[in-house]
Amino acid sequence: xxxxxxDCASARDTAARFVAExxxxxxxxxxxxxxxxxxxxxxxxxxxxxxxxxxxxxxELTVELDDSSPALPEARTPDFxxxxxxxxxxxxxxxxxxxxxxxxxxxxTVRASWSRRPEAA
Numbered sequence: 001x002x003x004x005x006x007d008c009a010s011a012r013d014t015a016a017r018f019v020a021e022x023x024x025x026x027x028x029x030x031x032x033x034x035x036x037x038x039x040x041x042x043x044x045x046x047x048x049x050x051x052x053x054x055x056x057x058x059x060e061l062t063v064e065l066d067d068s069s070p071a072l073p074e075a076r077t078p079d080f081x082x083x084x085x086x087x088x089x090x091x092x093x094x095x096x097x098x099x100x101x102x103x104x105x106x107x108x109t110v111r112a113s114w115s116r117r118p119e120a121a
Contacts, residue, residue, distance in 0.1 A: 022056035059116035
């Protein structure tokens, strides 16, 4: 999914279809919140393109969002007075099993992943 042809809602819906088809074991709510936050941050904090990639292989779900900004995500004090943000990045960090951020030649990639838990005996 590549901008400007999609928005947060489209990205969230794409993630829901992907999870249902390829990794129904994943926490869909967590995946959708992470996708929404990463997409919203790309829309809010970059002035260029972004690309969402979803991958499921060997018991792991990976969500990657590339964007045109080299600025790395920063945790900020949440603004409880309204409008200042600061809630999204902590949610991403707490909902994903693992989060990595890498600068690229054209911006950065944020990767969130979840591993399938072994079934209880």
